[in-house]
Amino acid sequence: MTDRAGRLRGLRRVVPEGRLGRAAEARASRPVEVRGARPRRRGAQPKVVALGGGMGLSASLAALRRITGDLTAVVTVADDGGSSGRLRDELGVLPPGDLRKALAALCGDDDWGQTWARVIQHRFQSQGDLHDHAVGNLLIVALWEQLGNHVMALDLVGRLLGAHGRVLPMSAVPLELQALVKGHDPARPEDVDTVRGQATVALTPGEVQSVHLVPSDPPAVPEAVEAVLDADWVVLGPGSWFSSVIPHLLVPELLDALTQTKARRVLPLNLAPQPGETEGFSPQRHLEVLGRHAPKLALDVVLADEAAVPDRDSLTEAAKRLGAAVELAPVARTDGTPRHDPELLAAAYDRIFRMHGRIGPWR
Incomplete structure (x- = not known):
């Protein structure tokens, strides 16, 4: 049996056809096993x-x-820009972009891994609503909605990709990053302002003094x-x-x-x-x-x-x-x-x- 056939058969074992609803109810009591890049003896x-x-x-x-x-991989979930930000705003989901990038990085160097890495990183180019959405973002969000379980869905995507590792979000709730920034407004270089949003913080022309999350005590x-x-x-x-x-x-x-x-x-x-x-x-x-x-x-x-x-x-x-x-x-x-x-x-x-x-x- 080819590697591809084996992976596809493994996917059917995790979530059989027509059973996605039942999988969502079950809430994934067991994590999907992810095989390593180079199997070695135990320990x-x-x-x-x-x-x-x-x-x-x-x-x-x-x-x-x-x-x-x-x-x-444990991945931050405070992104609010680009495709991730749009999906987060429209559907109220975790931003999937950094999770997608982590999964792509774990893809193997064989044809299967590199093909899937390119596919999930592919962005649509159009004049409509799909413009600049990444395929992997849409796939991850679709599985979240189908399964109702962030971890199970990411494990399933990793299994499909043949990922050499596991990807987890650091929190199960979308987070907002806020920063105290000195000189965020160039016209007031000595003032310290609160800057909201990861995309804005990352590009501030001022000096970041500190950052915090909203909510301040998110569950891991x-x-x-x-x-x-x-x-x-x-x-x-x-x-x-x-x-x-x-x-x-x-x-x-x-x-x-x-x-x-x-x-x-x-x-x-x-x-x-x-x-x-x-x-x-x-x-x-x-x-x-x-x-x-x-x-x-x-x-x-x-x-x-x-x-x-x-x-x-x-x-x-x-x-x-x-x-x-x-x-x-x-x-x-x-x-x-x-x-x-x-x-x-x-x-x-x-x-x-x-x-x-x-x-x-x-x-």
């Missing part, structure tokens, strides 16, 4: 949870799926909390600092899990400040603002590209205040763009997991 690979959103999380997942098959998805508590390694970032990375620390149950887990915690830094959101930020300042938002959170390793660190001593001191060691490694693409290279990032993660693991190369 031979680390359990890794990666948190973030957008292209930063996608880069991390594309690297991590190369070194472990036990991988879970239980499977996300469980994954963090059961992990060997938790990877936070890289990505848009205030709109993709820090929001995970603003969900109380998720922050509790991050502080209580026995997993090692690694923070990969961005390769360059983000225009608008972190314009002019040094690597150590990224750590300082993260520490202010979650003062009880300790880290184990801060990963940075050597070429992106002009002051190693200051970064080392900032990391030490969070309990972390600094690991420098070449992780950037060689084309000059501030993007992570999946193979180089995978090599850096692999080395960190082996060097800093508690028991042998893996637990």
Whole structure:
């Protein structure tokens, strides 16, 4: 039997034809099993949870799926722009865009995986209402409506794609990101205003002072909390600092899990400040603002590209205040763009997991 036939048969076992309504009532008592990228003997690979959103999380997942098959992505759900924002406003659903990107990043390098990655990332171009909607966004939202269960629907999409890992939202309710921004209005450079919405925060010309979520105490998805508590390694970032990375620390149950887990915690830094959101930020300042938002959170390793660190001593001191060691490694693409290279990032993660693991190369 071909791989494709096997996957399709697996889909029919999860939700048989004509049984979607019954599946919604059942509420998915058992998660869909997701097979790993490289099956290994039991216990031979680390359990890794990666948190973030957008292209930063996608880069991390594309690297991590190369070194472990036990991988879970926990994705922010505060996006309010583009196709995700339109679906959120019209249907009252979670914004699916960052979830879609994470699923695409977990697709394999075979024909099946790459075909589906392109399909779910495809955007319609038209003069009508479908313009700029991503196919994957529509598929995810359709399954949410059919099944009535966010986790079950995402597991099902992952099974269809042959994803090398699992994708979960950090919360089951749509969230609004709000920020205190100094100089958001260039005509009033010293004033501090409240800026609402992830898309607006990400593009502010001012200086972001802090961020918070509305509602302020959103419930975490239980499977996300469980994954963090059961992990060997938790990877936070890289990505848009205030709109993709820090929001995970603003969900109380998720922050509790991050502080209580026995997993090692690694923070990969961005390769360059983000225009608008972190314009002019040094690597150590990224750590300082993260520490202010979650003062009880300790880290184990801060990963940075050597070429992106002009002051190693200051970064080392900032990391030490969070309990972390600094690991420098070449992780950037060689084309000059501030993007992570999946193979180089995978090599850096692999080395960190082996060097800093508690028991042998893996637990």
